[in-house]
Amino acid sequence: MVINFDFPFNAVAIITGLLAWSSIIYLAYLIYKKQTVRPKVWKTLIVIFVGLFSFSINWNLFDTMLKFPILPLGVWILYFVLQGKDERWQTYRAFAWLGFWVNFIFLASTLIAIPVHHVIYPKNEPLTYISNVDNASILTIHPSAKSRSINKESLQKQLDTLRQEEIYSDQWYEDMNMTESNKRNERFPYQLIGTSSKWGSGLDTIIYIEDDGKGILLSTPQKQLYFRSEESFVEGVE
Structure with a gap:
């Protein structure tokens, strides 16, 4: 089978994205290990996903749309849903906040990718x-x-x-x-x-x-x- 590598894809974005996901998985693993009561993995994934939701401000930088998270809407939702239920909020709180901080990890990876991409692929050449x-x-x-x-x-x-x-x-x-x-x-x-x-x-x-x-x-x-x-x-x- 011949693989054609001529199709356009952003190599810098893929590499920085993989680094961002690796960091997220590693942080989730560290939090999970420190838990006294370890919840089911699928539940932690749902909590992290909900924690991602936030009120953000959009800003265009070098033709790239950046989202700056301001308010942790997902964390607030999880707090009101889980508080008072057999200390579930204490169990999932760290994962909820990790979901919110994931926004900043992706933001950082994008901010790194922009100058690297411009150096490797000059837009005016x-x-x-x-x-x-x-x-x-x-x-x-x-x-x-x-x-x-x-x-x-x-x-x-x-x-x-x-x-x-x-x-x-x-x-x-x-x-x-x-x-x-x-x-x-x-x-x-x-x-x-x-x-x-x-x-x-x-x-x-x-x-x-x-x-x-x-x-x-x-x-x-x-x-x-x-x-x-x-x-x-x-x-x-x-």
Whole structure:
């Protein structure tokens, strides 16, 4: 069986997530060992899960949504449910609070993952988004474009020399609409397919090629980036 590793996944998030879960399991084990009366494991898992519920404040940092837990709603619920029932609250209290603190463990893992991900996968470098061009090809997505093919060698050679430029969306839109509709040309009439982002980056990118074959517009769910080359990497375009 051949395993294809070209699909996008976030390696940094997976590693930090595994570390976070390992810490949670270890802490739960320590608490369980210290208990005089040891409850059933499945019950402790339910208590930890309920303890996770909290009132949180959301904050966007580098295109990542972070949740800062403020109020331990799950702990309060468990307290009112278990108090006065054969000291059950005393038995499960530590597990309930562990559930609440799990939120902070995941928050810490995310805060660690963000800078590590940015160092390993720089968001402003085209090689992060276009790492492998072995199976690259272009699709014509506008009637104004002629049928062309990609020069893989030229594209691969120029990836690390592309210069980032500003995106003038309004100006580009005005320029396109100044001409008659039957003579209107699309600025990015080609789509580059068959490429893959840097392994483990987890980046999902749509790549458009400019009509002169020298420009690349990278479109992610969060933003767009525009790069220019010195030479055309589209066959038949000078």
